[in-house]
Amino acid sequence: MSGGAARDMRAERDRFVAFAFSAADLMLEVAEDGRISYASGAGRQLLGVDAAELVGRQLGPLIDESDRHFLLNLLASLGIGSRIEPVTIRLAAAAAGQSAVLCVLGGCCLPRSEGRYYLTLSAARLPMAEAALQNKRDYQTGLLTAADFEERAGDRLKLARELGSEVKITLLEIVGLKQISQELPPAQQAALLGDVGALLRSKSIGGDTAGLIDAEKYSILHAGSVDQAAMAEKVRQLVATANPAAATAQALGVQGATLDLHAKGMSDEDAASAMAFAVQRFAAQGAAGLSFRNTEESLKLLLSETVSRVRALRSTVSQRDFQMVFQPIVALSDRKLHHYEALVRFGDDQSPFETIRLAEGVHLIGEFDLAVVQRVVDELHEARKRGQYPEVAVNLSGHSLESTVFIGALRELLAHDADLRKQLIFEITESTQITDLVLAGNAVRQLRQDGHAVCLDDFGAGAASFPYLQALDVNFVKIDGAYVKALQSREMERDRAILRGMVWLCKELKIGTVAEMIETEDQARLLLDFGIDYGQGWLFGRPEPDMHSWAERIALAAPGGNHLDPGAFTLKRK
Numbered sequence: 001m002s003g004g005a006a007r008d009m010r011a012e013r014d015r016f017v018a019f020a021f022s023a024a025d026l027m028l029e030v031a032e033d034g035r036i037s038y039a040s041g042a043g044r045q046l047l048g049v050d051a052a053e054l055v056g057r058q059l060g061p062l063i064d065e066s067d068r069h070f071l072l073n074l075l076a077s078l079g080i081g082s083r084i085e086p087v088t089i090r091l092a093a094a095a096a097g098q099s100a101v102l103c104v105l106g107g108c109c110l111p112r113s114e115g116r117y118y119l120t121l122s123a124a125r126l127p128m129a130e131a132a133l134q135n136k137r138d139y140q141t142g143l144l145t146a147a148d149f150e151e152r153a154g155d156r157l158k159l160a161r162e163l164g165s166e167v168k169i170t171l172l173e174i175v176g177l178k179q180i181s182q183e184l185p186p187a188q189q190a191a192l193l194g195d196v197g198a199l200l201r202s203k204s205i206g207g208d209t210a211g212l213i214d215a216e217k218y219s220i221l222h223a224g225s226v227d228q229a230a231m232a233e234k235v236r237q238l239v240a241t242a243n244p245a246a247a248t249a250q251a252l253g254v255q256g257a258t259l260d261l262h263a264k265g266m267s268d269e270d271a272a273s274a275m276a277f278a279v280q281r282f283a284a285q286g287a288a289g290l291s292f293r294n295t296e297e298s299l300k301l302l303l304s305e306t307v308s309r310v311r312a313l314r315s316t317v318s319q320r321d322f323q324m325v326f327q328p329i330v331a332l333s334d335r336k337l338h339h340y341e342a343l344v345r346f347g348d349d350q351s352p353f354e355t356i357r358l359a360e361g362v363h364l365i366g367e368f369d370l371a372v373v374q375r376v377v378d379e380l381h382e383a384r385k386r387g388q389y390p391e392v393a394v395n396l397s398g399h400s401l402e403s404t405v406f407i408g409a410l411r412e413l414l415a416h417d418a419d420l421r422k423q424l425i426f427e428i429t430e431s432t433q434i435t436d437l438v439l440a441g442n443a444v445r446q447l448r449q450d451g452h453a454v455c456l457d458d459f460g461a462g463a464a465s466f467p468y469l470q471a472l473d474v475n476f477v478k479i480d481g482a483y484v485k486a487l488q489s490r491e492m493e494r495d496r497a498i499l500r501g502m503v504w505l506c507k508e509l510k511i512g513t514v515a516e517m518i519e520t521e522d523q524a525r526l527l528l529d530f531g532i533d534y535g536q537g538w539l540f541g542r543p544e545p546d547m548h549s550w551a552e553r554i555a556l557a558a559p560g561g562n563h564l565d566p567g568a569f570t571l572k573r574k
Contacts, residue, residue, distance in 0.1 A: 025103075025122045026051065030075075032115040034059050046091055046101055046121060064090035070142050070207070071105070073198035075117055083108040084119075085223070087207025091121075105207075138212045140190060141197025147435045149211025150279060153221040154272045154363075156209050157261060161271060166224030166262045167205070169275050171217070171282045174235060175253035178215040180243050192242040196235060203231055213283045221275075228258045273310040273362040280361040310362050313355065317367050322346050324375050325543035326392070329514060329536040332528040339391035339425060341536065342376050343543050356397070356429075365397045366406040373413060373424075380423055383547060390547050393425040393455065398434035401443045411450065421451030427478065428468075429457045437471035444472045455514070460502055469509075477506060479532070481517035487526050503531045 026046050029038035036054050043051035047062055054062075063071050067089040078084060084107040091101045107119040137144055144152060153169070160167045177196070181189045197210070200220050204210040209221035220231075232254040239252050259278050261271045316322060326340040344352050359365040376394050383390055400406045414420050426447055434440050444454050459465050459477035469477070479502060486495040506513050515527045518537030527535060 026120070028054070028059070028117075028119045028121070030059050030117040030119060034072075037116065041121075042123075046103065046123060062092055064092050066090060066137065066139075066142060069194040070198040070201050073195060074202045074207075075107075077199075077202060078107070078109050078117065080109050081111050085205075085207075087201075089207065138197070140193040141212055142194065142201060143197045143210050143212040143218070144208070145435075146211055146213050146279075146283065149209070149213075149219055150276055153209045153211070153219070153275065156205050156221055157272055157275060158268050160205065161262065161268050166260075167271075168222060168224055168226070168258050168260050168262075169278065170220045170222060170226070170228045170231065170256055170258045171213075171278065172200070172220065172228075172232065172235070172254065172256040173282075173286050174216050174218070174239075175255065176216075177239065177252065180239060180252060184243060188242055192238065195238045195242075199231070199234055199238065211279075213279065217282060217286060219279050219282070224260075224262070228256050232256050274306040276361045276363070277306040277310070277358065280357070309358060310364075313358060313362070313364055313368075316346070316355075317359075317364060317371050320371050320375060322372075322375075323545065324372075324379060325545055326379075326547050327536060327543040328541045329393075329534050330540050332515075332524060332532060332535045335540070338534050339393055340547055341393050341427075342372070342379075342395075344372060360397055360399050366400045366403055366409075369396050369400045369406070370409055370413065373410065376424070377413070377417075377420060379547070380420065388547065389419075389423065391423050391425060392547075393427050395427045395429045395457070397429055398440065401428060401440040402434065402436045404439070404443075407443045407446060411446070414450070418451075425453045425455060427455040427457050428472065428474070434468065437467065441471045441473070444474060448473065448475070460498065469505075469511075474511065476512040476514055476534075477502075478514040478516055481515075484515050484517045484523055484527065484537075487523055500530060507531065 026041035026043055027039065028036055031037050036057050036059055039051040039054040041051055043049055043054055047054065060068055060072060071089055074084060074087070084105065086104050086106050089103055089105050091103055093101075101123065103121045103123055105119060105121055107117055109115075109117055137148075143149075157167055174196070181192055184192060196218075197212075200210040200218055201207050203222050203226050204220050205222055211219045213219055220226075235254055236252060259274065261275055323345040325343045325345055327343060328340055329338050330336060331338050344356075346352060346355055356365070356368075359368045373394050376392055380390070380392065396410075414424065428440075428444070447454055453475040454472075455476040455478055456465075456468060456472060456474045457478050458480045459469070460480045460483060479499070483495055483499045483502075487499075503513055512534065513532045514534040514536060515532045516536045518524050518527065518535045518539050520539060523537075524535055524539060
């Protein structure tokens with residue numbers, strides 16, 4: 001047999017071996033220079049051209065721009081005799097106006113393959129395609145945003161555990177990366193951040209479970225075989241290549257911790273909760289929050305703490321093991337009672353704020369919010385027996401507002417008592433940022449159509465306040481207490497000017513205003529002069545376990561009396 005014939009037979013054998021590697025819609029053989037040397041399969045279905053027409057073309061332009069950098073880095077790191085674990089990528093749209101096709105990519109580089117890559121592409125089936133295409137990614141790194149990482153990683157974690165796969169999460173903090181990258185020219189900065197993102201994606205399960213927590217914090221859900229130390233070292237090498245001076249000066253510090261999510265005796269639910277809580281703590285405290293001095297022991301403690309806290313929270317929610325107190329909100333013009341705000345209290349001096357953050361982080365906030373609403377409804381029924389008809393505001397987390405399932409359950413809970421629509425007000429709180437303002441806006445619209453007033457809490461506290469006001473058609477806003485505290489300080493004229501502007505805007509939009517944390521008569525007078533409608537704080541009354549004590553001092557509106565407009569408001573957790 002001639003040498004040429006032997007090479008042809010070996011090439012055909014390699015191709016069949018590669019085909020057997022994975023059931024695929026399209027098979028590509030790619031040379032080291034990125035040019036396609038062989039193609040077979042459903043080219044037209046995936047890329048809009050027959051497979052034969054792909055031969056001779058470069059691979060890069062066939063991949064959607066958002067995933068091109070990731071794939072090229074993935075191939076560059078593929079050693080001879082190694083394989084690519086299946087990952088999801090987007091192919092370039094076949095024609096202008098068409099959407100990208102999501103595919104599952106597999107591949108290998110066989111021994112004696114003379115630098116050729118064998119890649120398999122399969123169209124992603126529903127629901128994988130729908131979920132992946134809806135994910136939001138950071139445009140520089142290609143990594144999932146924090147919220148989408150949590151959702152995507154939760155789904156992947158559950159599937160992997162069902163299959164018996166070992167799964168871990170690595171939390172990586174690259175201290176100094178932001179400053180180092182900003183010192184680079186724009187093109188080099190983009191290349192460095194893209195390389196870091198591509199590296200972390202390539203190590204993640206499915207290539208789509210790596211997330212950007214903030215500018216220097218990353219989370220990666222990966223197989224148990226991935227070496228965290230090697231991953232951290234590779235990041236250092238990427239930075240050293242991009243900016244040798246910074247790396248030499250040891251301006252970069254890479255710290256990481258890996259949490260085993262396949263521990264024996266841990267349910268899928270607890271594993272997901274542990275992951276969510278670990279990411280939440282890492283986001284808030286960074287490396288310090290995970291005690292890197294003794295990683296193994298600290299993570300064991302974190303896992304134990306997480307599981308126990310989540311189980312306790314589930315018990316609290318299911319048994320409604322919390323207390324309600326009520327604080328009055330009055331009209332500043334005449335000090336008459338307008339409504340109550342319901343506040344949640346827990347035993348053992350638990351912080352309501354931290355408990356709510358935990359509930360949001362482990363996806364129990366919807367159940368908790370429903371439990372609080374039910375407790376307030378029970379209180380209102382008891383008040384009716386005494387001939388009292390108070391208006392009460394209940395807080396709803398922004399997370400709950402983004403859930404159509406939650407809104408459906410809430411409306412079902414209230415469907416059988418039309419009078420509750422006159423008495424229940426909903427206040428939107430934002431311990432974490434609302435990510436889907438369309439869903440939240442639809443929820444607010446539905447609640448108002450049902451007859452409930454809606455209030456936006458902590459207005460003016462962050463940059464998102466005005467987009468929220470634009471997207472959410474609320475009846476009231478509660479102005480952040482920091483503005484009230486700054487009222488009597490001459491050094492805070494800027495804050496007072498902003499407060500005047502917020503009040504003017506709300507009046508233009510016919511939205512009522514509430515000021516909280518009012519403790520002195522001077523504050524109340526100034527707020528009234530500013531044009532604020534209602535006030536809340538210790539000056540008017542502290543939170544008390546029942547509304548009856550206030551009822552003895554101020555006559556509550558009875559049916560047919562001076563009822564609050566559907567747009568009253570707030571029940572809040574502090």
